[in-house]
Amino acid sequence: MIHDDLSCFADALPRVAALMGLDLGTRTIGVAVSDTFRSIASPLETVKRRKFTLDADRLTDLAQARSIGGIVLGLPRNMDGSEGPRAQSTRAFARNLSARLDLPICFWDERLSTMAAERALLEDDTSRARRAAVIDRIAAAYILQGALDRLARLKDEGTR
Template sequence: MPILPLAELRAGLPRGARLIGVDPGARTIGLALSDVTLTLASPYGSLARGKLGAAAAELAAIARKEGAGGLVVGLPLSMDGSFGPAAQAAKDFGRALADAAGLPVAFWDERLSTAAVQRAMIEADMTRAKRAKAVDAAAAAYMLQAALDATAG
């Protein structure tokens, strides 16, 4: 499947199609889902980071169920904006996931998204156990919301 600039991916979606935000972590993959107007991102859940085929199959099933037409994968650039090993790993994973799930993909800078979400959860006095369960999907929503806001037109 093609890798597209986000604006091009968004413009090419069929009317009413959603986007899935993907935050690939070391142990889990955070997922978020946009609304059909591509205005609001919401946490959706997370997948265990295991075999690529299994994650892609689950993602494809979610896309069918929710009417998603593309993926926005978080790209963890270095703090100076450079493209390091973590960003390359996320890009390789996102490309393979998109190919296996049959969905076009765009990448979006997700520096500090997890840290920002963790900080907000701590300020909300959320317990460590609850934060651990919710942080991956919330970080994916944070990243997807930034992408939607940047391409709103």
């Protein structure tokens, strides 16, 4: 099931399970994962995009190997909040992935996630070649961490 609302996504998740964050690009997919308590996002790998079935097979393998309970997919909105062709492509990817992988999927606004990842790598004095190799998985971690932080706030609000 695909969710635009994070609270509905939270209701669909197992009580304890890791989440996977995805930064979908035209040539690569950045992948990050959380711990089972959903507090910390860690970059995992960058999947080179080929055909959808091959990409989905790799993501399925990663999800099964790490007992993933749900997927947070970065949605590339325009700066004014509208959705353009890249957002529509991301939504289509989510529909196709959902048909193959029985996990809840939620969209997370990814505006500026790549810029934040780039800034962090520059501050860490990472070489240009290394930045190119890891930027997508770092951006996926930023996307996932944003969702994790919001999920934690929703949980706190629910216990008050």
